Amino acid sequence: MGDRSRLCSVWLGSETGILKGVSVSRKQAFNFCNTSHLSRDQEVRALCWADPAESELLVGSVDGTVKTFSTEKGAFTETRRCGDPADGCFTGLATLNSSALLTCGECGTVRVWREDSSEPATELDAGKNVCRMRQSPVHQHKIATGGKENGLKIWDLEKPEKPVFTAKNLRDDWLDLRRPHWVRDMAFIPDSDKVVTCTGYHQVHVFDPSSPQRRPVLEAEYGEYPLTALSLLADGNTVVVGNTHGQIAMLDLRKGLVRGCLKGLAGGVRWLQCHPSQPVVASCGLDRFLRIHSLEDRKLLHKVYLKSRLNCLLLASRDLVDGGGATEGEGATQEVKEEEDEVWDAMEQVGEVGETPKRKTAQEEEEPQKSKKKRKKGRD
């Protein structure tokens, strides 16, 4: 169990309550389940890493429990009760300094839980109908919340009474009617204070708390259907959004133009995540597939069928493809290298042109050596 979970580089939560781990390099998916029999109220709604070393996952379910899953052991280690099902499902889960837990339910209450007590240490009311809560990757105590008719609010957990920044709704339209707003997902842009949100009215807004303007600094539109998921690229200039029809697009935040669309999804997108170092984006949704697209040429790299509807996903920071094969592959290649080194030392050296093998992956290391061998055999 432990070795299976160590191979997985992508973790997904499904509606049936099963935590799925996918090893992209081996194209295998593993199911990890807490209880022996499945039930719908274990439906996974939020996933996050419990620590920066990514050895433990926090899984938030519909019935209000947060379970800890250890990737080393491959099993659920503990369960905590963090709220009632009456509060609504989890819309955000995060950790504070690796000891405290942040949860947010649909009813709007954001709670900070300490490890020992079963009562929340701090409570915050973010309004009603909150759709998402996200934590800033830079400042751990800053969070953003937003929902239906509940604009973007940025809170500082040390001062829980008032939000640090409340966004104002857009100006009334040309008929002087109030514009409805529905924040579905948001992300903090690195290297600045700005926050980008996507709405149920197919708009993408960028807010800048440092500027006096409380209305969005940038407004962009995509498609005709509500945007349900959002993910920022590592460079901070491009954002990937997905809507309920399964259309995923990359938008440039400097001007608000669509840079390209990713094809393949048939159902609504539930969660998107860009890999922190590689230019790939993983998407999951209601059509029960995990898809990994490359961002440079917008091609589908991997597609995995997972039998239940998927709610959320989490990518490990290590390389997607290497992740699983790393430990085993290195052992094998080292042995192979030693044997081959002896062979090379025994043979006479012949100068060859254009021999600069890229030493990125284990596989690529083997290939030039193999091709060298072949050529030599031909000459001999």
Add this chain to the structure above:
Amino acid sequence: MDITEVPVSQDNKGKKKKNKKPKKKIVKEEGNGEGSGVEKKEVEKMEKSEAAAAFPPTFSVSEIKNKQRRHLMFMKLKQEKRMQKMQLKKKKKKEREALGDKAPPKEVPKTIENQRVYDETTVDPEDEEVTFDEGTDEFSAYFNGLTNPKVLITTSDRPRGRTVRFCEQLATVIPNAHVYYRRGLALKRVIPQCVSRNFTYLMVINEDRKVPNGMVLCHLPDGPTAHFKISSVRLRKEIKRRGKDPTEHCPEVILNNFTTRLGHSVGRLFAALFPQDPQFVGRQVATFHNQRDFIFFRFHRYIFKNEKKVGIQELGPRFTLKLRSLQKGTFDSKFGEYEWVLKRHEMDACRRKFHL
């Protein structure tokens, strides 16, 4: 006459036959007074010799500009091909008879269904996760026997004769179905009222140019909404050799060929339209047959003549459906989340890939 004929025929038949040109000219000029018979023979000879030599690969029948000659050449080509095919068949048959029992098995012809690209979402009957998923989805109340289906059939606003008759016939086929006039009401407002009156299904037949062309099937408490395209509707009076009108007995339901996960969902959607206890006394059966992503609906009455032979009479309307989208939740085309949407450019690109 002669001089004009020669260049025409030669241009048509051979860009490579230039070497023959001077010879033909001389011949034609000599045979000036011999009449058209000689010319025709020469033309035929030319045709034959050129036909024999014309099968080098770069010459094709479509290069001949004269329609009559081109047609003749094409017919010849076809006849040649057919003859070759028949000869091949005869040879194979002889060999097969000669070998007798040891003959290799007959080759199965390739059809699109044979060549279907394997769909990884095909449901494995022993898969626990899928069985759990299906067992607890929105239809579980029906399949566990807790609710009985009650269907509301309506149309788009101001329906015309054909659609109205189609709805009436559908209401006779589906037990416990009620037809209501739409009166321009918004579906999102109709749905809560249906739920409060214990309806389990809302079926809206959309009409375009006096002909039904779409169907929205919404499972009521909070169930999925499917949008289909209807084509090829035949009302009762248009069906030849049909039986008498269907009776009030609950029909049996046959669902054919719904193999993938999406197919299963759609199949369950149809199954939940009919009550769970069919009355075999009525000997009526409704069939939903899926082939190549088209769902064919037929309604028959059957009678067993003896143990092996069955006679069937088609009653009732017949129509074809094609799934366009499956949306989670009740009808909300703008803000609802779609579980599956038909995207023609992406999904219909491969002829051998089907989704249901």
